[in-house]
Amino acid sequence: MANYQYMMSADDVARELNCSKSHAYKLVKSMNKELASQGYITMAGRIPRVYWAKKMYGYESYHRGQYIKLLLEGKLNDHLHEVDGECYERMELLMEQMKAEAGITEELKTSDQMKWVGLMNNVRSSAEEIVLDELIYV
Structure with missing residues (x-):
């Protein structure tokens, strides 16, 4: 914890956002x-x-x-990256299961694209809602 920096420089901001230093300085100036x-x-x-x-x-x-602890230990980005990966894995698994239950196939995709798109949008929305409830809003 001794190495933690409580302040971010404009260089840190530029690295985190992958933007120019001049843009980072403008953001820091605005926030200040x-x-x-x-x-x-x-x-x-x-x-x-x-x-x-x-x-x-x-x-x-x-x-x-928990947020302050992760932030002060410099582990916040690692934690967020890990949660993001878990969410994507869970989304993929749920979508595959829901596609099988709904009978969404490649055959349907070629024969009736509009129906396939509608069903896939429903599956994705349902899977997102489940993932948000299970992993994010806990």
């Missing part, structure tokens, strides 16, 4: 203006990591303890 208007002391070219996460990714206080 918001913080200053709320009465916080700011540093040119730097932004608090917690504020960055809140503004860019919408992280709030529902699981604040």
Whole structure:
């Protein structure tokens, strides 16, 4: 925990967003203006990591303890990447099962594309809802 940096530089922002440094400086400057208007002391070219996460990714206080722990240990991105992978794996599995139950086949795709697209959209929406309930909104 001793190596954790509470502030992000514009270079860190540029790396995280894969954008130019000048664009990153504009983002940091804009966020610093918001913080200053709320009465916080700011540093040119730097932004608090917690504020960055809140503004860019919408992280709030529902699981604040776990979020802060992961953030301070520098493990937040790894955790989010792991959850994202789990979600995609679960989506693929659910979609395959639902396709089999609904009788969605490649044959249907070639014979009636509109019906196939409609059924696939329903399957995807149902699978997304299940994954969100099981893995995200817990």
